[in-house]
Amino acid sequence: MSITTDFGAAYTGIVAGVVARIAPAARVQVLSDEVTPYAVAEGASLLTQALPYLPIGIHVAVVDPGVGTARRPIAVRAARGDVLVGPDNGLLAPAAEALGGVVEARVLEAPGLRLPEPSSTFHGRDVFAPAAGHLANGVPLAEFGPRVEPLPLRLPAPEVGDGTLTATVLYPDSFGSLVLAAHPDDLRRAFGELPYGHVLDLDGIAVPWVDTYGRVPAGDPLVFTDSSGRLALAVNQGSAAQAFGLKAGARLTLRARGRA
Amino acid sequence: MSITTDFGAAYTGIVAGVVARIAPAARVQVLSDEVTPYAVAEGASLLTQALPYLPIGIHVAVVDPGVGTARRPIAVRAARGDVLVGPDNGLLAPAAEALGGVVEARVLEAPGLRLPEPSSTFHGRDVFAPAAGHLANGVPLAEFGPRVEPLPLRLPAPEVGDGTLTATVLYPDSFGSLVLAAHPDDLRRAFGELPYGHVLDLDGIAVPWVDTYGRVPAGDPLVFTDSSGRLALAVNQGSAAQAFGLKAGARLTLRARGRA
Amino acid sequence: MSITTDFGAAYTGIVAGVVARIAPAARVQVLSDEVTPYAVAEGASLLTQALPYLPIGIHVAVVDPGVGTARRPIAVRAARGDVLVGPDNGLLAPAAEALGGVVEARVLEAPGLRLPEPSSTFHGRDVFAPAAGHLANGVPLAEFGPRVEPLPLRLPAPEVGDGTLTATVLYPDSFGSLVLAAHPDDLRRAFGELPYGHVLDLDGIAVPWVDTYGRVPAGDPLVFTDSSGRLALAVNQGSAAQAFGLKAGARLTLRARGRA
Numbered sequence: 028m029s030i031t032t033d034f035g036a037a038y039t040g041i042v043a044g045v046v047a048r049i050a051p052a053a054r055v056q057v058l059s060d061e062v063t064p065y066a067v068a069e070g071a072s073l074l075t076q077a078l079p080y081l082p083i084g085i086h087v088a089v090v091d092p093g094v095g096t097a098r099r100p101i102a103v104r105a106a107r108g109d110v111l112v113g114p115d116n117g118l119l120a121p122a123a124e125a126l127g128g129v130v131e132a133r134v135l136e137a138p139g140l141r142l143p144e145p146s147s148t149f150h151g152r153d154v155f156a157p158a159a160g161h162l163a164n165g166v167p168l169a170e171f172g173p174r175v176e177p178l179p180l181r182l183p184a185p186e187v188g189d190g191t192l193t194a195t196v197l198y199p200d201s202f203g204s205l206v207l208a209a210h211p212d213d214l215r216r217a218f219g220e221l222p223y224g225h226v227l228d229l230d231g232i233a234v235p236w237v238d239t240y241g242r243v244p245a246g247d248p249l250v251f252t253d254s255s256g257r258l259a260l261a262v263n264q265g266s267a268a269q270a271f272g273l274k275a276g277a278r279l280t281l282r283a284r285g286r287a
Numbered sequence: 288m289s290i291t292t293d294f295g296a297a298y299t300g301i302v303a304g305v306v307a308r309i310a311p312a313a314r315v316q317v318l319s320d321e322v323t324p325y326a327v328a329e330g331a332s333l334l335t336q337a338l339p340y341l342p343i344g345i346h347v348a349v350v351d352p353g354v355g356t357a358r359r360p361i362a363v364r365a366a367r368g369d370v371l372v373g374p375d376n377g378l379l380a381p382a383a384e385a386l387g388g389v390v391e392a393r394v395l396e397a398p399g400l401r402l403p404e405p406s407s408t409f410h411g412r413d414v415f416a417p418a419a420g421h422l423a424n425g426v427p428l429a430e431f432g433p434r435v436e437p438l439p440l441r442l443p444a445p446e447v448g449d450g451t452l453t454a455t456v457l458y459p460d461s462f463g464s465l466v467l468a469a470h471p472d473d474l475r476r477a478f479g480e481l482p483y484g485h486v487l488d489l490d491g492i493a494v495p496w497v498d499t500y501g502r503v504p505a506g507d508p509l510v511f512t513d514s515s516g517r518l519a520l521a522v523n524q525g526s527a528a529q530a531f532g533l534k535a536g537a538r539l540t541l542r543a544r545g546r547a
Numbered sequence: 548m549s550i551t552t553d554f555g556a557a558y559t560g561i562v563a564g565v566v567a568r569i570a571p572a573a574r575v576q577v578l579s580d581e582v583t584p585y586a587v588a589e590g591a592s593l594l595t596q597a598l599p600y601l602p603i604g605i606h607v608a609v610v611d612p613g614v615g616t617a618r619r620p621i622a623v624r625a626a627r628g629d630v631l632v633g634p635d636n637g638l639l640a641p642a643a644e645a646l647g648g649v650v651e652a653r654v655l656e657a658p659g660l661r662l663p664e665p666s667s668t669f670h671g672r673d674v675f676a677p678a679a680g681h682l683a684n685g686v687p688l689a690e691f692g693p694r695v696e697p698l699p700l701r702l703p704a705p706e707v708g709d710g711t712l713t714a715t716v717l718y719p720d721s722f723g724s725l726v727l728a729a730h731p732d733d734l735r736r737a738f739g740e741l742p743y744g745h746v747l748d749l750d751g752i753a754v755p756w757v758d759t760y761g762r763v764p765a766g767d768p769l770v771f772t773d774s775s776g777r778l779a780l781a782v783n784q785g786s787a788a789q790a791f792g793l794k795a796g797a798r799l800t801l802r803a804r805g806r807a
Contacts, residue, residue: 029560035461037333038514040289040318044341047316051342055316056567056575058560064462065524073557080672081564082571092524095499147499149514152340201555202584239615239667254558254669264585264612295721297593298774300549300578304601307576311602315576324722325784352784355759407759409774412600 028055028163029081031074031088032151033062041149042087042156045142049160056081061201065092066275067118069198071180072206074122076255078109086122087151087159088113095147100135100154103177104168112159114150117180134172183278185209190283192217194258198275203266205273207258214250214258218283228282229271234260250281288315288423289341291334291348292411293322301409302347302416305402309420316341321461325352326535327378329458331440332466334382336515338369346382347411347419348373355407360395360414363437364428372419374410377440394432443538445469450543452477454518458535463526465533467518474510474518478543488542489531494520510541548575548683549601551594551608552671553582561669562607562676565662569680576601581721585612586795587638589718591700592726594642596775598629606642607671607679608633615667620655620674623697624688632679634670637700654692703798705729710803712737714778718795723786725793727778734770734778738803748802749791754780770801 028046032039039060046055058077062070070090078086091098091114099115106127111119112135123129135141135158145153158171183195185208194209214221214236223242226235227250234248243249245264248271253259260267260279273279288306292299299320306315318337322330330350338346351358351374359375366387371379372395383389395401395418405413418431443455445468454469474481474496483502487494487510494508503509505524508531513519520527520539533539548566552559559580566575578597582590590610598606611618611634619635626647631639632655643649655661655678665673678691703715705728714729734741734756743762746755747770754768763769765784768791773779780787780799793799 029564031557031560035319036317036321037291037319037337038461040291040316041337041340043316044289044318044337047342048340056560056563057556058564059555059557061556064526077557077561077564080561080568082567092505093501096501146512146514148511152514201558241613241616245612251668252666254666254672266584295579296577296581297551297579297597298721300551300576301597301600303576304549304578304597307602308600324786352765353761356761406772406774408771412774 028053028085028087028159029058029078030055031058031062031070031086032060033064033066033070033090034060034151036060038149038151042089042151045152045156046160046163049157050163053160053163062090063198063275066090066198067092067116068180068182069275071118071121072197072255074119075125078122079125083108085110085112085159085162087155088118089151089155090118091116091150094150099175100150101132101175101177102135102158102162102168102171103132104130106130110162110168112155112162115175115178117178120177120179123177129177131168132175132177133168134175136172137170140166140171182208185213187213187217190218191280193278193280196273196275196277196279197257199268200253202261203268204253204259204261205267205271206253206255207260209258210256211252211258217281226284228284229260229279233284234281240264288313288345288347288419289318289338290315291318291322291330291346292320293324293326293330293350294320294411296320298409298411302349302411305412305416306420306423309417310423313420313423322350323458323535326350326458327352327376328440328442329535331378331381332457332515334379335385338382339385343368345370345372345419345422347415348378349411349415350378351376351410354410359435360410361392361435361437362395362418362422362428362431363392364390366390370422370428372415372422375435375438377438380437380439383437389437391428392435392437393428394435396432397430400426400431442468445473447473447477450478451540453538453540456533456535456537456539457517459528460513462521463528464513464519464521465527465531466513466515467520469518470516471512471518477541486544488544489520489539493544494541500524548573548605548607548679549578549598550575551578551582551590551606552580553584553586553590553610554580554671556580558669558671562609562671565672565676566680566683569677570683573680573683582610583718583795586610586718587612587636588700588702589795591638591641592717592775594639595645598642599645603628605630605632605679605682607675608638609671609675610638611636611670614670619695620670621652621695621697622655622678622682622688622691623652624650626650630682630688632675632682635695635698637698640697640699643697649697651688652695652697653688654695656692657690660686660691702728705733707733707737710738711800713798713800716793716795716797716799717777719788720773722781723788724773724779724781725787725791726773726775727780729778730776731772731778737801746804748804749780749799753804754801760784
């Protein structure tokens with residue numbers, strides 16, 4: 028089982044504790060307790076990148092700005108055999124896709140499969156962890172509640188112009204590299220086949236398209252394919268988030284050098 | 288077994304390593320390695336909130352500004368069956384209470400149950416982790432040293448005035464919500480029965496009393512019952528610690544709106 | 548098995564996931580996911596301090612500014628029986644020494660013992676985690692690739708003058724204590740036998756040589772022997788890194804009080 032949250036260590040540890048009390052034999056791995064608070068797109072992207080590399084199992088994920096409101100708590104079985112547990116706010120949908128697509132999804136509403144008297148603010152502890160524990164113990168998905176169609180995650184699309192590619196920063200990773208809502212294919216659509224070493228332009232700054240950080244001097248920027256498969260803007264041995272002053276949601280435009 | 292520290296990952300990892308060498312079969316969960324350095328009240332509050340949700344077991348906790356001085360290292364058996372291991376500085380007492388009360392407490396001084404030649408600065412590694420490992424292996428509590436009465440944690444009491452509630456910030460949680468040394472009962476003592484939606488005043492700012500973050504617009508403040516059962520001041524999808532510029536130890540006063 | 552990285556939680560979680568898929572029975576402990584990004588000397592120092600306290604096993608360590616360039620991925624068997632897996636950039640050499648010295652080291656190049664089509668930027672996932680998993684499954688070290696001599700880590704030497712000791716800050720630890728590339732022996736070489744309580748001088752500030760933090764008032768600086776066995780500069784219940792404004796790589800000089 029894996030756990031992914033924007034809770035930091037302590038509240039994530041409580042989630043893991045609730046799982047351990049219900050399902051003592053479950054092997055639990057914290058995938059991340061460091062998702063940026065409330066950053067659903069960042070959490071979704073991490074799950075999509077990470078879960079295919081993890082063992083088939085139950086994956087609890089909680090980035091949940093709407094906790095305690097009308098948003099539904101859900102569990103989603105994916106074709107690979109995993110079950111994803113979390114809020115129905117787009118967090119789980121792309122990862123379920125990456126694991127082969129949704130086979131069955133249920134609302135988590137059976138009172139006996141939650142903690143008694145769930146709080147309004149900590150469904151990780153009171154709703155999602157118990158669901159994960161009971162799933163680990165073999166309770167069938169159908170017992171948790173009625174079928175549901177998980178909500179999709181909506182990501183801002185990249186824009187390809189005449190020798191320009193405009194994309195949105197999805198999140199800075201732990202090195203400060205800015206992961207973009209765009210893929211190498213979008214780069215090719217904008218600029219044609221780009222050999223590594225080709226230099227692009229970002230607001231007047233030269234940004235080479237390379238395969239890894241060490242192709243440019245320490246402190247210099249680069250564009251590369253992040254390990255998630257997305258385009259990303261980095262600074263070798265530095266932080267692109269700091270160097271460019273950009274955050275999640277910022278929109279940036281790469282241009283061919285020498286063109287307006 | 289759980290481990291809770293203000294050490295960060297690396298030193299906490301060393302603690303877990305010492306446990307694993309002494310008690311290879313123990314299942315160890317890091318509850319938190321992110322307690323604010325030296326923040327005994329924050330650590331005590333986390334343990335009090337969290338341990339009842341964890342499996343019965345041994346819980347090592349180290350927030351220890353007095354390491355290497357006269358403060359005693361102790362182990363405390365609670366009525367639920369847990370044993371808490373850490374410094375005798377108030378860190379363990381409230382959690383022992385939450386687990387049913389102290390049944391037996393001992394000073395950790397048997398030289399054979401520590402690492403040889405303990406350092407003056409890292410009792411987590413040299414004293415507490417070995418004690419936890421030996422306890423996990425079944426060494427009786429009585430073999431560690433003489434009986435002791437654990438020191439209590441002293442928290443600043445809330446003050447109820449005529450339509451005012453003054454309370455101390457215990458700690459900001461990982462979302463920046465300010466957990467107060469006060470409970471919903473104190474709110475009722477100050478303001479009578481408050482329906483959700485009622486608006487209080489904090490230094491001229493309107494702060495609604497609600498059940499969860501999403502009841503106010505993103506960026507707006509709120510007062511609610513934190514998952515620890517305490518009152519807390521939050522900002523929906525933001526950080527109250529940043530918005531109000533308040534830290535642990537700060538004292539704040541909530542007032543009825545329209546009263547001085 | 549232990550894992551140590553400068554990746555933060557999420558990418559470290561992916562590394563642990565790859566290990567779990569290849570070697571489901573392996574018991575994996577994250578020693579640290581918080582090494583300062585690109586700080587090879589800090590990572591090497593942590594491994595050197597920590598691994599002797601951990602169970603004999605496989606230790607994956609990745610602080611790897613040269614990922615995807617010509618630097619070699621290696622595995623190193625130490626005399627104690629551990630195998631260290633990581634980049635050949637000096638990160639592993641001091642820890643191998645602390646575990647009894649290098650017995651055998653190999654380049655990780657067998658294609659069947661990596662993930663298919665390794666990326667240029669995430670060898671933790673694509674090269675090092677698979678190697679660790681296969682080693683845990685009993686694949687002999689010799690099958691990974693040709694023998695290699697691991698590169699040493701070069702640390703800046705301390706300088707002993709007439710009543711002065713000049714040393715380089717290796718890293719600030721999680722409390723902000725500045726761990727120096729110098730040992731208590733260097734202090735003795737500079738100042739003779741120093742009794743605890745003796746006061747040294749750092750840029751005009753009095754810094755007592757003591758055995759633990761609590762020997763000076765909260766907020767005051769001190770010099771002590773860090774739990775790694777190195778000299779360190781701390782502030783009791785505070786952060787020396789903040790108080791002195793010093794970072795890894797800074798060079799500082801301790802003097803006898805009253806001498807130039």
